[in-house]
Amino acid sequence: MVTLSKEEFQLFQQLVESEYGIHLPDQRESRLAEAISECMRESKSSSVRHYYESLLGPERHKNLANLVEKLTIGETYFLRNPAQLEVIKTHVFPELLKTVNVLGRELRIWSAGCSTGEEPYSLAMLLLEISRDVIRQPLSIVGTDANQESLDAAERATYGRWSLRQTPPHMLQKYFVKQADEHFTPVPKVRQAVRFQYHNLLKESFSLDGLGPPDIIVCRNVMIYFKTDVNRRLIEKFADCLSEGGYLVLGEVETVWPMPRNLVPMEFPGVIIFRKHSAGIAAPERSFVPIPVPRALGRPSITPADDHVSFPSYLAEASALADRGEYAGAEEYLKKTVALDNLCAVAYYLLGVLAQRQGQWKEAIQYLRKALYVDPSLALAYFSMGRIYQQQNQPAKAKHAFLNAMALLETMEEEATVPWTEEMTCATLNAACRQSLNSLESKV
Numbered sequence: 001m002v003t004l005s006k007e008e009f010q011l012f013q014q015l016v017e018s019e020y021g022i023h024l025p026d027q028r029e030s031r032l033a034e035a036i037s038e039c040m041r042e043s044k045s046s047s048v049r050h051y052y053e054s055l056l057g058p059e060r061h062k063n064l065a066n067l068v069e070k071l072t073i074g075e076t077y078f079l080r081n082p083a084q085l086e087v088i089k090t091h092v093f094p095e096l097l098k099t100v101n102v103l104g105r106e107l108r109i110w111s112a113g114c115s116t117g118e119e120p121y122s123l124a125m126l127l128l129e130i131s132r133d134v135i136r137q138p139l140s141i142v143g144t145d146a147n148q149e150s151l152d153a154a155e156r157a158t159y160g161r162w163s164l165r166q167t168p169p170h171m172l173q174k175y176f177v178k179q180a181d182e183h184f185t186p187v188p189k190v191r192q193a194v195r196f197q198y199h200n201l202l203k204e205s206f207s208l209d210g211l212g213p214p215d216i217i218v219c220r221n222v223m224i225y226f227k228t229d230v231n232r233r234l235i236e237k238f239a240d241c242l243s244e245g246g247y248l249v250l251g252e253v254e255t256v257w258p259m260p261r262n263l264v265p266m267e268f269p270g271v272i273i274f275r276k277h278s279a280g281i282a283a284p285e286r287s288f289v290p291i292p293v294p295r296a297l298g299r300p301s302i303t304p305a306d307d308h309v310s311f312p313s314y315l316a317e318a319s320a321l322a323d324r325g326e327y328a329g330a331e332e333y334l335k336k337t338v339a340l341d342n343l344c345a346v347a348y349y350l351l352g353v354l355a356q357r358q359g360q361w362k363e364a365i366q367y368l369r370k371a372l373y374v375d376p377s378l379a380l381a382y383f384s385m386g387r388i389y390q391q392q393n394q395p396a397k398a399k400h401a402f403l404n405a406m407a408l409l410e411t412m413e414e415e416a417t418v419p420w421t422e423e424m425t426c427a428t429l430n431a432a433c434r435q436s437l438n439s440l441e442s443k444v
């Protein structure tokens with residue numbers, strides 16, 4: 001592995017951040033060195049300097065995308081985050097289709113940071129689920145990404161089982177054609193509804209070629225490595241370019257509170273999306289903050305302890321089930337986990353989140369207390385507790401819980417990741433706590 005001097009680390013750090021938005025805190029130096037070594041081997045670069053120059057030359061887009069891919073978790077799959085997609089299918093699409101029918105124009109959908117295309121193709125499938133006729137209407141789904149190789153793969157549209165791991169059998173049968181070697185391609189009707197385009201969110205205009213103001217923008221799991229101020233700027237640009245009454249769908253941890261005033265939050269069970277209402281239309285004062293769910297669950301690489309060999313599979317199973325909204329099944333796996341080790345804080349925390357999502361407040365608080373008994377530094381658990389007390393109209397208890405979470409977060413680096421998540425920074429969680437506290441101020 002190459003060793004980077006401080007100056008070299010900073011050069012790469014600045015380049016990746018200014019070109020892509022990806023923020024690499026100093027603690028990630030060895031990860032960067034590893035990624036650079038791998039890229040240098042692939043491109044047969046003779047030195048770090050030589051490799052750095054290749055990121056400024058004519059092949060810079062390709063080379064930089066390759067480096068970024070190694071620094072981030074770029075995975076995607078069909079029908080990811082079913083709870084959000086269900087809201088899009090049952091609420092957003094029917095609403096917007098009515099509007100565009102009246103206006104006599106096409107429905108415009110932008111999947112920003114679509115990687116290898118699973119997300120925009122999934123959206124096309126959901127539209128077909130509403131009506132077989134819908135795709136006969138003029139329709140425009142555009143998937144964009146700053147990685148041209150991913151977009152080329154999206155155009156080829158040949159997917160292995162891993163991309164289809166959350167696709168229910170009936171959807172697989174209905175919307176895919178089986179190819180050789182266990183690979184699948186979306187049916188022509190789905191493929192024809194989607195087109196792909198290179199677009200770097202940091203560099204390009206948000207007015208996409210050939211697409212008028214979008215009615216829906218979906219940008220999920222893209223801004224997770226960006227700094228909060230970059231996310232805020234991009235969210236403002238999304239808001240500006242959306243059509244009036246259009247929707248913005250973000251990943252759970254990419255939302256930056258407070259959101260711009262022209263984006264009104266709409267809350268569904270376990271899901272928050274945003275609708276554009278221009279200045280002048282009264283947007284209600286809202287104080288939503290997302291309930292963070294540890295990402296570590298689906299990532300068996302992060303195990304609670306080396307000797308807890310069964311945890312990753314139980315926790316991963318629980319995560320997959322919770323993602324599909326199958327709370328009872330998820331709960332069963334989490335209970336198996338705590339039966340194996342009654343000191344597994346994250347399992348208690350998750351049991352609390354599941355109970356909270358099902359409106360079982362007392363059980364949720366009990367589980368969160370257990371999580372904190374095992375791991376008193378679990379700021380996430382205090383935060384969730386605060387949210388429950390807030391919803392239960394118990395402002396003094398809510399305030400106490402948020403203050404505890406903030407006190408813990410203050411002992412951590414702002415840009416450090418909150419323990420048990422891979423994607424939420426301490427600064428983001430702290431801001432969410434502060435916002436909740438502000439909204440409590442008048443009540444305590």
Ligand SMILES: C[S@@+](CC[C@H](N)C(=O)[O-])C[C@H]1O[C@@H](n2cnc3c(N)ncnc32)[C@H](O)[C@@H]1O
Pocket residue numbers: 019020021073074075076077080112113114115116119144145146147150199200201202219220221222
């Ligand atoms: C994890 S994938 C997300 C795919 C899909 N949205 C999903 O949620 O499954 C993240 C994608 O964001 C893209 N990306 C990262 N920075 C970007 C930028 N500045 N502009 C456009 N795309 C970017 C990456 O190339 C990658 O394909």
